[in-house]
Amino acid sequence: xxxxxxxxxxxxxxxxxxxxxxxxxxxxxxxxxxxxxxxxxxxxxxxxxxxxxxxxxxxxxxxxxxxxxxxxxxxxxxxxxxxxxxxxxxxxxxxxxxxxxxxxxxxxxxxxxxxxxxxxxxxxxxxxxxxxxxxxxxxxxxxxxxxxxxxxxxxxxxxxxxxxxxxxxxxxxxxxxxxxxxxxxxxxxxxxxx
Amino acid sequence: xxxxxxxxxxxxxxxxxxxxxxxxxxxxxxxxxxxxxxxxxxxxxxxxxxxxxxxxxxxxxxxxxxxxxxxxxxxxxxxxxxxxxxxxxxxxxxxxxxxxxxxxxxxxxxxxxxxxxxxxxxxxxxxxxxxxxxxxxxxxxxxxxxxxxxxxxxxxxxxxxxxxxxxxxxxxxxxxxxxxxxxxxxxxxxxxxxxxxxxxxxxxxxxxxxxxxxxxxxxxxxxxxxxxxxxxxxxxxxxxxxxxxxxxxxxxxxxxxxxxxxxxxxxxxxxxxxxxxxxxxxxxxxxxxxxxxxxxxxxxxxxxxxxxxxxxxxxxxxxxxxxxxxxxxxxxxxxxxxxxxxxxxxxxxxxxxxxxxxxxxxxxxxxxxxxxxxxxxxxxxxxxxxxxxxxxxxxxxx
Ligand SMILES: Cc1cc2nc3c(=O)[nH]c(=O)nc-3n(C[C@H](O)[C@H](O)[C@H](O)COP(=O)(O)OP(=O)(O)OC[C@H]3O[C@@H](n4cnc5c(N)ncnc54)[C@H](O)[C@@H]3O)c2cc1C
Numbered sequence: 001x002x003x004x005x006x007x008x009x010x011x012x013x014x015x016x017x018x019x020x021x022x023x024x025x026x027x028x029x030x031x032x033x034x035x036x037x038x039x040x041x042x043x044x045x046x047x048x049x050x051x052x053x054x055x056x057x058x059x060x061x062x063x064x065x066x067x068x069x070x071x072x073x074x075x076x077x078x079x080x081x082x083x084x085x086x087x088x089x090x091x092x093x094x095x096x097x098x099x100x101x102x103x104x105x106x107x108x109x110x111x112x113x114x115x116x117x118x119x120x121x122x123x124x125x126x127x128x129x130x131x132x133x134x135x136x137x138x139x140x141x142x143x144x145x146x147x148x149x150x151x152x153x154x155x156x157x158x159x160x161x162x163x164x165x166x167x168x169x170x171x172x173x174x175x176x177x178x179x180x181x182x183x184x185x186x187x188x189x190x191x192x193x194x
Numbered sequence: 195x196x197x198x199x200x201x202x203x204x205x206x207x208x209x210x211x212x213x214x215x216x217x218x219x220x221x222x223x224x225x226x227x228x229x230x231x232x233x234x235x236x237x238x239x240x241x242x243x244x245x246x247x248x249x250x251x252x253x254x255x256x257x258x259x260x261x262x263x264x265x266x267x268x269x270x271x272x273x274x275x276x277x278x279x280x281x282x283x284x285x286x287x288x289x290x291x292x293x294x295x296x297x298x299x300x301x302x303x304x305x306x307x308x309x310x311x312x313x314x315x316x317x318x319x320x321x322x323x324x325x326x327x328x329x330x331x332x333x334x335x336x337x338x339x340x341x342x343x344x345x346x347x348x349x350x351x352x353x354x355x356x357x358x359x360x361x362x363x364x365x366x367x368x369x370x371x372x373x374x375x376x377x378x379x380x381x382x383x384x385x386x387x388x389x390x391x392x393x394x395x396x397x398x399x400x401x402x403x404x405x406x407x408x409x410x411x412x413x414x415x416x417x418x419x420x421x422x423x424x425x426x427x428x429x430x431x432x433x434x435x436x437x438x439x440x441x442x443x444x445x446x447x448x449x450x451x452x453x454x455x456x457x458x459x460x461x462x463x464x465x466x467x468x469x470x471x472x473x474x475x476x477x478x479x480x481x482x483x484x485x486x487x488x489x490x491x492x493x494x495x496x497x498x499x500x501x502x503x504x505x506x507x508x509x510x511x512x513x514x515x516x517x518x519x520x521x522x523x524x525x526x527x528x529x530x531x532x533x534x535x536x537x538x539x540x541x542x543x544x545x546x547x548x549x550x551x552x553x554x555x556x557x558x559x560x561x562x563x564x565x566x567x568x569x570x571x572x573x574x575x576x577x578x579x580x581x582x583x584x585x586x587x588x589x590x591x592x
Contacts, residue, residue, distance in 0.1 A: 039340045083320055083343050120318045121473055122348050127302030127312035130226035176323050176448075178336035 028052050032162070034186025036078050044078025044086070046184060064101040070094055072109070084119045092148060103154040105162075113144035115170060142170045144180070152188070160188045226303045229583050234259055235592030238397025241266060241386050243374045246274025247291075247575045248402040248563040250356050251304055251582035253364040258306075259590060264396075265364070266388060268373035268535040272361055274404075275536060275565075276575060278353035279439075282526050285474045287439055289528035291352045291575045292484075293319065294345040304579040305359055312359055315348040317473040321449030326456050327513050335456055342460070348474065352575050373535065377401075378416040379559045398589050402564040402582070405432045405552075406537035419556070426551035430566065434490035435530040435539025438483040438506060439470055445479040446517040447510075465489050467510070479521075481510075486539040494531035502527055540573035541566035553581070561585040 029051050036046040049072065056067040076088035094109020117140045124134040145168065152162030164184035171177050240256055242249045245267035256263040271277075275290040294300065298316035305312060320343035326333045347354075361368075376387040383395040407413060409427050418424075451467040452459035459466075464487035470480040483506060485493060496502050503525050510518030530536050543549050546569070553567035563581040571577030 042340065080340075080343070083318055119320075122315050122317045123298065123345075125298050125302065125314045125316060127299065127305060127314055128308050128310050130297075130299030130302050133313060176334065176336055178322065178339060180340065181337075 028055075028190060028192060030188050030190045032186045032188040034162075034164070034184045036076050037183040038078050038080070038086070039181050040183045042078050042080040044076060046074055046076040046088075046186070048072050048074035048186075050188065058100060064099060066098040066100055068096040068098065068107075070096055070107070070109075074111075074113075082120065082123075084117050086118070087116045088144065089114045090144065090146070092146070094148065094150075096150075103160075104152065105154075105160070106149070106151040109148045109150070111144075111146035111148055111166065111168075113146060113168070115142040115144045116140070117142065140172065140175070142172045142175075144168045144170055146182070150184075158190050160190075162186055162188055226297070226299045228303065228308070229306050229587075232587060232591055234261075234590045236261070236397075236590045239263060239395075240398045240400060240589065241384070241394055241396035242400045242402065243377075243386070244268070244274065244402035244404075244564070245272040245368050245370075246402055246404075246564065247276055247352075247356070247578040248565070248582045249274075249400070250360045250364070251579040252400050252402065252563055252586050253367055254360045255306075255583060255586040256590075257364050257367070261590070263367060264394065265368045266372040266374055266386065266394070267368055267370050268389075268403075270370050272368060272370075273353055273356060275530065275540070276352045276356060277528065278351040279526055282439060282524075283441065283471070283476060283478045283480050285349065285471065285476050286351045286354065287470060287480070287482075287526075288347075288351045288353065289437055289439075289526070290530070292346060292437075292482075294347070294352075294576070295574045296571065296576055298345045300576045300579075301355055301359075304576065304583075310359065312355075314350070314355075316345040317348045319344050319346045319472065321468070321472065323448035324450045324452065325448040326452050326454075326459065328454055328456075330512075332513055335452070338456070338460065346472075374403075374413055376414045376416065377560065379557060380416055384559050397559075399560045400582075400585055400589075401560055401562050402578075404536050404538065404564070405430055405541050405566045407535065410537065422551050423554075423556075426548040429543070429545050429548040430552070431542045432538035432540060432566075433487045433542060434494040435486040436483070436490050436493050436502075437485075437528045437530070438493075438502065438525060440481050440483075440503075440506070440518075440525040441523040442479045442481060442518070442521040443523055444517070444521045445469075446514050446521065447481050451513070462487065487542075490531070490539070494529050499527050502529070543572070555585070555588065561589060 029049060032048045034046045036044040050070055052068045052070050054069040058064050058066055072092045074090040079085035090111050090113035092109040092111035094107045096105055096107035098105040118137050119140060120135055121138050122136045123132055126133045146166045148164055148166040150162050150164035152160050154160040166182040168180040169177050170180055239262040242252050242263060242265040245265045249265050250272060253263060253265050277289040279287050279289055294316060298314050301314050320339060322339045324335045324338045326335045373389045374386055375389050378385040384399045385393050385395055386399060387393045447467060449469050449472055453465055465485040468482045470482035471478055493502050507518045507522060530539055549569060553562055555561045563585045565573050565578040567581045568577030571580060
């Protein structure tokens, strides 16, 4: 498990380095804001940036497909009210296909996240009025590798919507691994677009 | 746990969590509305039959309104299906009801006392390791930890709640070792006869005995119960129930172990092994077995406790490669099917019309309270308590 931890740390640093480089070079950076739901129903928000590392232009007039290799650093928050709340720092590297004619796009990516869970262990209730006196929490940290599929459509040059599904594995040395399922519905703003 | 509540939790979780208001608090801080005060138009006396959750809460309310009442309890203790053992481990263990199947502030609501000093430390019971034994293989199903969560007591029990906050005010009104065998409601006053032959009279009777007591005709009604009631009684079951706690020198088990098909196991929730020390700040390895329903008969029908524990250890050995017998230390068994005045677990309805029929009072003299009559929290302690509020209000309003 310690070897795995080191591997994830190295990968994380590598992803951060690539993100920073991409940020400096990228011609079409974008920023997204999304509703994030763990198993759809544990609600949250996610803010992501998106940088193209490489772009393959459309091959011909008939096939109007543009392909991108992209990197996307992200920050997320989601909560299970009364149970836990979670902070997520995540980086995804992926491959996107854009149908320029139809203004739609889809992408497949792999992510590596660092998840902090603030788990409520117990709640002290004052039974004279039912109010909560104290909430006891415990913080737990996990690595979260994910596989993600996303599709979306441009609304105009600057704005598009997207819907993303992710399968993740919550990993830590202290606990058994657990699968997580994320749903995301968001808006993406292209920053340098005319 | 009860199967209905497990499912209800999944559903309410689905419906309730997207509320963005609670997004940043992660906790509901609001309190509750007390049961409302009402005008009392009753000055007779009441006999409560049974000192379980419903009977005790009914007594607590009548006491508050200075009504003359007595509680007749068949056994030598109060609590009924609420029972604890203090010295088995380094935390008290509920041998009956254990989970709080609703917001823990329900305790304050049942107490209905704005002056109370009661503070309840409630564990958020969200097991992380959920395993399934299926086709002779142990499978991890931890993904379900994202769906299921409820509450348990941290340092106390359901029994402690009654023992410390309900019973002290009414202890002199409880008559123990007084099984009621006959209820005669022919005349104006209801005559209640106990097994020792003593007859007491009351204007109203609140009957809180388990369904099995009525189904087995332990109590003779004069005149007989209306036919729609007896028909409804035939449509309800109160199957077998058992709880067993075992101490091991090592922990080899997950937070929860389910059997068979995962969806069915979650829905029926009839048999689970669970880490009873979960979040209890305990150094001990205590595994609980909770088994309610037809499958519980495999244990409850055995003749001796030794046979029961041998069967359980044998099963655990098969699942965990012999670790159970290697690390076994001691156990305690609570066979609810063999408790003389309980004889089962809790009510299971296929037809909820039967519940409404059973909950109706007879001739405004005999009122029914208890878990079996709760329309939305049946098979729970708080459900039993809520029915006590309902019938006492009916009686006192006149
Ligand atoms: C194994 C098990 C686990 C459970 N787990 C939970 C849980 O986690 N959470 C939860 O909320 N609920 C749980 N429950 C259900 C809960 O315990 C019951 O719903 C609740 O305690 C029932 O209260 P009651 O007052 O209706 O009946 P009881 O508690 O059964 O009280 C009835 C009383 O009547 C007495 N009596 C019987 N016959 C006579 C007679 N003829 N004359 C006089 N007295 C008589 C009995 O001795 C008893 O004291 C569980 C139940 C079982 C069996």
